Amino acid sequence: MAVGSRIARQEPRKKLILLYTPYFGGGWVNDPTLGLTRPTFQEGHATFKNCEIPTCVVTYNRSKLSEADAVGFHHRDMPRRLPSGRTPRQIWFYFVLENPLNVNMNADGYAGVFNWTMSYRRDSEIYTPYGMFTPLKESSAEYFTGHELTGKDKQVAWLVSNCQANGRMEYVVELKEYINISIYGLCGDSKACPLKRRSAVCNSLLRRHKFYLAFENGNCEEYITEKYWENAIGNDIVPIVMGGADYRKLAIPNSYIDVEDFASPKHLAEYLLYLDANDTAYKEYFVWKRLYQRVAPNRACTLCKQLHNKSLLASPRVYQNMARFWSRNQCKKVEIIS
Numbered sequence: 001m002a003v004g005s006r007i008a009r010q011e012p013r014k015k016l017i018l019l020y021t022p023y024f025g026g027g028w029v030n031d032p033t034l035g036l037t038r039p040t041f042q043e044g045h046a047t048f049k050n051c052e053i054p055t056c057v058v059t060y061n062r063s064k065l066s067e068a069d070a071v072g073f074h075h076r077d078m079p080r081r082l083p084s085g086r087t088p089r090q091i092w093f094y095f096v097l098e099n100p101l102n103v104n105m106n107a108d109g110y111a112g113v114f115n116w117t118m119s120y121r122r123d124s125e126i127y128t129p130y131g132m133f134t135p136l137k138e139s140s141a142e143y144f145t146g147h148e149l150t151g152k153d154k155q156v157a158w159l160v161s162n163c164q165a166n167g168r169m170e171y172v173v174e175l176k177e178y179i180n181i182s183i184y185g186l187c188g189d190s191k192a193c194p195l196k197r198r199s200a201v202c203n204s205l206l207r208r209h210k211f212y213l214a215f216e217n218g219n220c221e222e223y224i225t226e227k228y229w230e231n232a233i234g235n236d237i238v239p240i241v242m243g244g245a246d247y248r249k250l251a252i253p254n255s256y257i258d259v260e261d262f263a264s265p266k267h268l269a270e271y272l273l274y275l276d277a278n279d280t281a282y283k284e285y286f287v288w289k290r291l292y293q294r295v296a297p298n299r300a301c302t303l304c305k306q307l308h309n310k311s312l313l314a315s316p317r318v319y320q321n322m323a324r325f326w327s328r329n330q331c332k333k334v335e336i337i338s
Helices: 062-067 165-175 200-206 226-235 265-276 279-290 299-307 310-314
Strands: 015-019 056-059 070-074 091-096 116-119 132-135 154-159 181-184 209-215 238-242 292-295
Touching (some): 015 299, 116 299, 154 265, 165 181, 165 209, 165 238, 181 200, 200 226, 238 265, 279 292
Parallel strands (some): 015 056, 015 070, 070 091, 154 209, 209 238
Antiparallel strands (some): 132 292
């Protein structure tokens, strides 16, 4: 046996990721599955054990700042003063899933601070959208689950907590003149449906509806949230979308109804009432299941993979003004035509 064959292959060095800030006051949350649970990034290696590239380690211990290969900051938990002692080889990344209308930054936009962003935008170095889909390797002949029509005795649902955002309430008020809309959350029946993402109680209630208003709290580029991916698609409900993203590129083809395709809320309501009375036409919005599948946007695996991306690491980059990158100019106003 050759000497070389007896030498154990050296494993790649694990990248140390320091999550410097909390995530909404707690541990950073991952989305490894489509289930109800959302585990946090665990101290150590466990979070990455099922990743394509698993050679990363997480720490929340700020004393390891000088050892870290990457240092993460969540936009809502930014410290008043950034840490000193940064090393030239480190990647500092800014994690943000809120749209620009709901993000505040310091006066200089963290000039020259961050190397990467981690966000729902495709031009971020760490692309972590709210949801994803992939083509099936083979088309499925039996793609209906039975939930598409069974038990649906209501027309339109909307789960909402921010009643004044984006002008969407005005649209809903007019739409409600022509079709029944069940409003849950802080802006409606908060007792029937608790405002908690991935709530089993809430999901059971939503599944009784044929349509869901996936109206974003900001019509901003590429911003498609759990309103579409979880509340609607995840519950076998047809989403009615309002947002600033190009849904033709980012959403599952033929899975949604876009308010921009209708001249007014009244015209939209007329189409929804047609679908409500026509099961064959309604089921067309689920034919996508024959060709595509929804997949979990595993943040941890994406982060680790990018930290081993030699092309990214070979060309160091710095955001000279994060406020310009995350500009409110990406967002547009809602125009309601009666």
